[in-house]
Amino acid sequence: MTLDMPDSLLTARDRFDRLHADLRARICLLDYAPGTRLSEETLAAEYGVSRTPLRRVLARLESEGLVQSVHGVGTFVTDVDIEELAQTYQIRLELAEMTGRLSPVPPSPDLMARLARAADRARTLVTAPDPRAFAQLNMEVFLARLSLTANEALREFAERLYIRTARIWLKSVFSSRVDLAEETEMFLREIEEVEAALATGDLHAAALIQRAHISMSFTRMKTGRRPGRG
Amino acid sequence: MTLDMPDSLLTARDRFDRLHADLRARICLLDYAPGTRLSEETLAAEYGVSRTPLRRVLARLESEGLVQSVHGVGTFVTDVDIEELAQTYQIRLELAEMTGRLSPVPPSPDLMARLARAADRARTLVTAPDPRAFAQLNMEVFLARLSLTANEALREFAERLYIRTARIWLKSVFSSRVDLAEETEMFLREIEEVEAALATGDLHAAALIQRAHISMSFTRMKTGRRPGRG
DNA sequence: TAGGATTTGTGCGTATGTATT
DNA sequence: TAATACATACGCACAAATCCT
Numbered sequence: 001m002t003l004d005m006p007d008s009l010l011t012a013r014d015r016f017d018r019l020h021a022d023l024r025a026r027i028c029l030l031d032y033a034p035g036t037r038l039s040e041e042t043l044a045a046e047y048g049v050s051r052t053p054l055r056r057v058l059a060r061l062e063s064e065g066l067v068q069s070v071h072g073v074g075t076f077v078t079d080v081d082i083e084e085l086a087q088t089y090q091i092r093l094e095l096a097e098m099t100g101r102l103s104p105v106p107p108s109p110d111l112m113a114r115l116a117r118a119a120d121r122a123r124t125l126v127t128a129p130d131p132r133a134f135a136q137l138n139m140e141v142f143l144a145r146l147s148l149t150a151n152e153a154l155r156e157f158a159e160r161l162y163i164r165t166a167r168i169w170l171k172s173v174f175s176s177r178v179d180l181a182e183e184t185e186m187f188l189r190e191i192e193e194v195e196a197a198l199a200t201g202d203l204h205a206a207a208l209i210q211r212a213h214i215s216m217s218f219t220r221m222k223t224g225r226r227p228g229r230g
Numbered sequence: 231m232t233l234d235m236p237d238s239l240l241t242a243r244d245r246f247d248r249l250h251a252d253l254r255a256r257i258c259l260l261d262y263a264p265g266t267r268l269s270e271e272t273l274a275a276e277y278g279v280s281r282t283p284l285r286r287v288l289a290r291l292e293s294e295g296l297v298q299s300v301h302g303v304g305t306f307v308t309d310v311d312i313e314e315l316a317q318t319y320q321i322r323l324e325l326a327e328m329t330g331r332l333s334p335v336p337p338s339p340d341l342m343a344r345l346a347r348a349a350d351r352a353r354t355l356v357t358a359p360d361p362r363a364f365a366q367l368n369m370e371v372f373l374a375r376l377s378l379t380a381n382e383a384l385r386e387f388a389e390r391l392y393i394r395t396a397r398i399w400l401k402s403v404f405s406s407r408v409d410l411a412e413e414t415e416m417f418l419r420e421i422e423e424v425e426a427a428l429a430t431g432d433l434h435a436a437a438l439i440q441r442a443h444i445s446m447s448f449t450r451m452k453t454g455r456r457p458g459r460g
Numbered sequence: 461t462a463g464g465a466t467t468t469g470t471g472c473g474t475a476t477g478t479a480t481t
Numbered sequence: 482t483a484a485t486a487c488a489t490a491c492g493c494a495c496a497a498a499t500c501c502t
Contacts, residue, residue, distance in 0.1 A: 012301050012469055012497085040489075050471045055489085056289055063293055071242050071489050072477035087381040090332050094324070102320050151317045153394075157387050164383075242476090242490055270468070280492045285468085301468050302498030 034079035089218040100207020103150040122188040264309035330437020333380040352418040
């Protein structure tokens with residue numbers, strides 16, 4: 001999955017990227033729930049590095065809003081309040097649409113293949129729900145779809161906003177606030193619709209589908225699970 | 231201007247913010263032109279700290295795209311190519327409009343006062359052009375106007391994008407690609423229009439004015455200075 | 461090609477801040 | 482209130498990488 005090379009061939013930046021991506025995934029997938037304290041010393045020991053490069057990673061995560069360090073107290077995984085969540089989703093709606101309008105890029109065969117594989121995995125998850133596996137699949141698809149715009153700044157911000165709120169959505173799955181089976185089905189339908197739009201070359205339509213699904217996802221999260229289902 | 235307290239009362243975060251804001255301003259105002267090497271040791275000595283906290287600031291600036299560090303070589307102020315500049319301006323247009331549409335906040339008396347003072351300074355600059363003073367005024371006004379939206383994520387991204395391209399615009403002033411007097415006049419007119427819009431409570435109009443001026447500014451930069459003027 | 465000079469990256473001990481007893 | 486424990490922040494020495502002679 002990640003870079004598996006002898007450390008002798010890994011540059012400092014590679015090591016940074018690996019640690020950053022790994023810790024970010026752990027936070028986004030709720031391996032570290034909001035409020036959890038991340039021990040610099042423990043993590044450094046686990047990754048086999050000293051505290052110095054690890055602190056650099058934590059500082060980056062702090063600038064991304066995923067953790068917060070307090071001198072003398074500790075470094076804690078942040079939580080997101082409902083107001084900030086709503087604002088972030090509003091922006092994500094706009095950015096999703098912009099993705100199909102500004103500097104659109106035709107889908108590569110690789111992207112189409114990824115989507116097909118993702119659809120397969122989603123079909124499996126519909127029959128055997130798994131919150132963490134679904135969240136990971138969701139993240140992979142989101143990041144892959146960013147290749148549909150050539151606008152670097154747009155990609156960067158869309159990714160940052162997604163990363164910032166993904167775990168909150170996952171939290172509402174674990175708390176049974178939303179129905180995992182329903183979420184998985186909706187996700188599968190979204191992928192299929194996007195595949196169809198991309199197959200016809202309608203990039204703007206693919207973006208609008210994403211926008212619609214982001215909107216619906218947030219609505220389901222706000223409304224909460226309807227009793228009588230599940 | 232900046233925090234002038236005995237160091238004993240400054241927290242680590244305060245020192246970080248000070249160094250960050252200071253270095254960022256130097257880069258944005260072209261005190262450090264693109265390509266300039268920033269010596270960790272020299273800067274640490276200048277600010278009276280060790281390399282460690284300074285490196286933390288440089289790492290942040292790198293995540294913001296203002297510098298780039300290469301192991302064994304140095305840390306250099308980045309440049310922005312025309313393609314990335316165009317993409318960034320496109321996003322800025324959209325964000326400017328969104329500022330007036332999503333979570334708008336009525337202008338505080340403090341903001342109105344700042345705009346009035348800025349207009350005064352702009353009138354002075356029209357008669358006595360000064361690129362650096364104008365760039366600084368422009369940045370102050372931009373950052374102040376961010377208080378017109380309560381959407382934290384929107385503020386953050388708008389600021390990041392502005393910071394990323396401000397120096398490129400200033401560079402085209404220094405290279406006489408655009409006419410400083412004309413830019414100053416346009417800026418003054420923008421402030422006056424925004425003041426009028428805000429006075430009537432029309433926040434969306436104020437945002438659209440900004441969007442229009444961002445667009446015109448980029449057009450002037452692309453087109454270049456018309457011969458026969460100045 | 462080799463070696464020295466210079467730069468960023470890393471490891472570790474210590475200072476500083478916070479919470480608890 | 483003071484002291485102890487433990488966390489992050491800092492300073493410094495050294496390793497690793499690059500460039501130039």
